Structure formats: C-alpha cells, structure tokens
Amino acid sequence: MKQTSLSNSVKSMRRQYHLTQVELAEKSGVGLRFIRELEQGKPTLRLDKVNQILNLFGYEVGAVPMTKTDER
Numbered sequence: 001m002k003q004t005s006l007s008n009s010v011k012s013m014r015r016q017y018h019l020t021q022v023e024l025a026e027k028s029g030v031g032l033r034f035i036r037e038l039e040q041g042k043p044t045l046r047l048d049k050v051n052q053i054l055n056l057f058g059y060e061v062g063a064v065p066m067t068k069t070d071e072r
Helices: 005-016 021-028 032-039 047-056
Strands: none
Touching (some): 005 032, 005 047, 021 032, 032 047
C-alpha cells in the first residue's frame, strides 16, 4: 500500500500523543486492523471511521478545493 498524506498525518499525530496503535483503536472505537490499514495507506476506507479517529485530534475529513496541480 502507498503512504498518503492522510496516513502519514494520522501516524504522526498518534506518535505526538504517545499512543500505540492499540491505544488509538481503543480510544477512537475502531478496530486495530482499521488503524493499521489507515496508517499503511489503504486506498479505500470508511470515512465515518476515519473521522472517529481524526476527531480525537480535533480534525475531520472534508471537501477541499483542488488546485490545478492536484487535478489528474
């Protein structure tokens, strides 16, 4: 799986708060497997679960306007 900015951000925030993957799973209410897949950059993830994790850090997934360099 390819590392993404989301996966890198979650891993970075988890480490900043000195949480293991197990602790993050318990605190956010999602499974350990989901945490691992997210941090490894799995391309398809449930957004509600991603938001459960991000909410612990004061973030959420949302629509962001694309710039010309982001377009594919």
